[in-house]
Amino acid sequence: MAPKPLTLRFGDQTFEIRPLTVDQVEALENTVNDSEIAKSPTGLGKAILGVALARDHGATSVGEIESTLPELATAMADVLKAQCGFRRDGLFARVTATIRLRRRRCDHAA
Numbered sequence: 001m002a003p004k005p006l007t008l009r010f011g012d013q014t015f016e017i018r019p020l021t022v023d024q025v026e027a028l029e030n031t032v033n034d035s036e037i038a039k040s041p042t043g044l045g046k047a048i049l050g051v052a053l054a055r056d057h058g059a060t061s062v063g064e065i066e067s068t069l070p071e072l073a074t075a076m077a078d079v080l081k082a083q084c085g086f087r088r089d090g091l092f093a094r095v096t097a098t099i100r101l102r103r104r105r106c107d108h109a110a
Contacts, residue, residue, distance in 0.1 A: 006082050008049070008075045010067040017056050017079075027051045028080070045072040052079045 008015045020028070031037055031047045038044055049072070050062045067075075 004082075006052075006078060008052070008078065010071050010075065013065060015053060015057055015060070017052055019053065020079075021055065024051050024055065042069065042072065045076040048076045048079055058075050 006017050007015065011031045028048060028051050031051060032044070034047075037047050053060055053062065080108065085107075
């Protein structure tokens with residue numbers, strides 16, 4: 001069964017995206033495996049959303065979306081879980097573990 005379209009919400013803005021293509025899934029894998037991008041939860045979220053929004057909202061600059069960090073994290077997780085089928089034992093697990101680790105470092109630094 002094909003994934004259903006997904007609606008991403010950022011404050012008053014919503015973006016409906018169709019199920020991802022194989023090329024988009026491959027781009028997500030490459031993005032998550034890129035150690036430079038994965039250093040920053042925000043950078044990783046922007047990159048994942050950039051891939052997800054590219055086909056249906058190509059003119060949208062992800063960096064211009066008004067969003068809180070929790071909204072960004074939720075949207076990123078929604079894309080990885082719902083559209084790509086990633087679960088706790090794969091790519092989704094690595095991404096969420098990276099985000100948790102970065103949040104802890106930010107909390108301890110504050």
